Amino acid sequence: MKITQHIAQAKDTLVSFEVLPPLKGKSINSIYDHLDPLMEFKPSWINVTYHRSESMFKKKADGTFEKVEVRKRPGTVGICAAIMNHYQVDAVPHIICGGFNMRETEDALIDLNFLGIDNVLALRGDAPKNEASFDAEPGGHNYAIDLLKQINNLNSGIYLDEDIQNGGKTDFCIGVAGYPEKHFEAPNPEIDLRYLKAKVDAGAGYIMTQMFFDNQKFFAFVEACRKAGINVPIIPGLKPLTSKKQLSVLPRIFHVDLPTELSNEIMKCKNDSECEQVGTEWLIQQSKELKEYGVPVLHYYTLGKPKVVRDVVKQVF
Ligand code: FAD
Numbered sequence: 001m002k003i004t005q006h007i008a009q010a011k012d013t014l015v016s017f018e019v020l021p022p023l024k025g026k027s028i029n030s031i032y033d034h035l036d037p038l039m040e041f042k043p044s045w046i047n048v049t050y051h052r053s054e055s056m057f058k059k060k061a062d063g064t065f066e067k068v069e070v071r072k073r074p075g076t077v078g079i080c081a082a083i084m085n086h087y088q089v090d091a092v093p094h095i096i097c098g099g100f101n102m103r104e105t106e107d108a109l110i111d112l113n114f115l116g117i118d119n120v121l122a123l124r125g126d127a128p129k130n131e132a133s134f135d136a137e138p139g140g141h142n143y144a145i146d147l148l149k150q151i152n153n154l155n156s157g158i159y160l161d162e163d164i165q166n167g168g169k170t171d172f173c174i175g176v177a178g179y180p181e182k183h184f185e186a187p188n189p190e191i192d193l194r195y196l197k198a199k200v201d202a203g204a205g206y207i208m209t210q211m212f213f214d215n216q217k218f219f220a221f222v223e224a225c226r227k228a229g230i231n232v233p234i235i236p237g238l239k240p241l242t243s244k245k246q247l248s249v250l251p252r253i254f255h256v257d258l259p260t261e262l263s264n265e266i267m268k269c270k271n272d273s274e275c276e277q278v279g280t281e282w283l284i285q286q287s288k289e290l291k292e293y294g295v296p297v298l299h300y301y302t303l304g305k306p307k308v309v310r311d312v313v314k315q316v317f
Contacts, residue, residue, distance in 0.1 A: 002173035098125030
C-alpha cells in the first residue's frame, strides 16, 4: 500500500522504522534480528537505505595497488522483498542518483515494480568519501527532482527508449527528503525550500525529514513549508543520541545542531550506557511532543540501536 494511503487511512499517529543493509557477507538474519524486537509496534512500513559504491585501493600480488569500486552495503532491493515476505509489511527502498545512470535506474524500478513494491524515497545521495562535491554519473541525474521526474514518467508508461510503447505503467508513491535545519549545500533556507517545493510540485507525495534534536526547528520548518504552499504530509525522522562521540560525529556527517541542554547532559555521562539513558529520555520527550503536535508518523532511524528505539517507542505508543 502507498505511504500516502497509510497516512490518509490512519486514525492515530503511525510508526515506521529505517534500517541499513548489513555489511556485505552478512546474512538476511541480521536484518531480522534487528527488526524482530520492533515488530510488536506494528510499523506501517520499513525503509531500507541505499549505499553507493566507494573507491578503494586494493593491493595486487605484484605489490602495486589498483583502484576498485566496492559497495559495502549492497542488497537494498532484495532486503525490501525479504522484509515484505517475512513480516507482511510494506518496505520502502531508498533510490539514489549517485552512482547510477538513468538506464540502470529504470531497470531497478522495473525490478521493484515486479516485486510489488509501491513506494520509493527518491534521493540525490552524497558525494563519495574524499570527493568535494556531488557529480552525477555520466547519463545520470544531478538532483533528486530529476530522478523523481523519471519515476513519474514510468508511472505514466514513458520509458527512456521512445520506441517502447507496451502500455506497462508503474504506480509508485514517491517520497523526498527535507531538511528542518537546511541542506548543507543550500545557500540559505529560503532557496532550499524553493527546491523542496519544486520536488513536491513535480509529484512527491510526502516529505521525510533529516534527523533533528530540537522540535522547535521541525515546527518552524513545517510552518515555512505550509506558508510556501507545500501541503503534503511531513514525516519527522528521529534518531537516538547514544554516545559522546556523536556530539561531534552527527553535526559533521548530518549537518544538524545538538541543543545545549542535551549536549551538556551527554557530556556529564561517565560511559555510553549513561549516554544511552539520556538519549532515550530525550527522544521519548521529543516523540511525545511531536505526537501531540499531530505529526502523521514518527519515523525512527534505528541505525544499529533497535533496543534504544524499542525503549522509546514503548513509552510513546
Ligand atoms: P536534492 O533534493 O537534489 O538537493 C540537494 C541539494 O541541491 C540541496 O542543497 C538543494 O537545495 C539543492 N537543489 C535541489 N534542486 C536543485 C536544482 N534544481 N538546482 C540547484 N540546486 C538544487 N543518502 C544515501 O546515499 N542513501 C540513502 O539511503 C539516504 N537516505 C536518506 C533519507 C533521508 C530521510 C534523508 C533526509 C537523507 C537521506 N540520504 C541518503 C542523504 C541524501 O542523499 C543527502 O542529504 C543528499 O546530499 C541530498 O539528497 P536530496 O535528495 O535531498 O537532494
